[in-house]
Amino acid sequence: MVTGIIGKKVGMTQLFDKEGLVQPATVIKAGPCVVVQAKTVDTDGYEAVQLGLVEERPAKVNRAIAGGYKKAGVPPTRVRREVRVAPGSAPMKPGDQVLVSVFADGDQVDVIGTSRGKGYQGVVRRHHFRGGAATHGSMFHRAPGSIGASSFPSRVVKGMRAAGRMGADRVTVRNLRVVQVDAEHHLLVVEGAVPGAPGGYVIVRKAVAPRRAPQPQPEKPTKGKK
Secondary structure, eight states, X not given: OBSEEEEEEEXXXXXXXXXXXXXXXXXXXXXXXXXXXXXOHHHHSSOEEEEEEOOSSOOOOOHHHHHHHHHHTOOOOSOEEEEEBOTTXXXXXXXXXXXGGGSOTTOEEEEEEEOOEEEEEOHHHHHOOOOOOSSTTOOOSSOOOOOSOSSSSOXXXXXXXXXXXXXXXXXXXXXXXXXXXXXXXXXXXXXXXXSSOTTOEEEEEXXXXXXXXXXXXXXXXXXXXX
């Protein structure tokens, strides 16, 4: 059995639990996916499958990529991702379907996506620099300041924090709880926020390091009154 699925972020909403408390949640359209390629220990050194997300509009691919899909016997897909296979599970072959039913209510999952792009930003927003004084005739406000030494080492040290492109990074949010699984409409509702804007592609996988359930603490014996 595969440990993950490809999905698309629909948006955020809120749900009420049995006690009437509101919980922020994210709706993800997970799948349906098809297995495009299966990797085994004998041929590739590890077990995994390459999944393709089946969407309403067919994808346009070149001849080289179309040949791989033709060999697998599946229609071309726009989004392809590789996910691991649970050890000891039955091997999967090209053409097999992967649905959102691989998850259940209460499961802990990791969601991998691309964060929102912020464009070119300065050091104050990108690295939270404090900046200079805003009044009393100060001429130093949001500039980065000195970036290197003088005679030694006569260069800018590697890793110097500076202005540059911000966002649009691969981000993994771990141990989100599955609130609801709608297998009929291929929807997955997870508690909390996931990376990226609505409409962005994400990978939902079973949690690599799930949190342990809190153990009930034994009650301390009360001392009798003297």
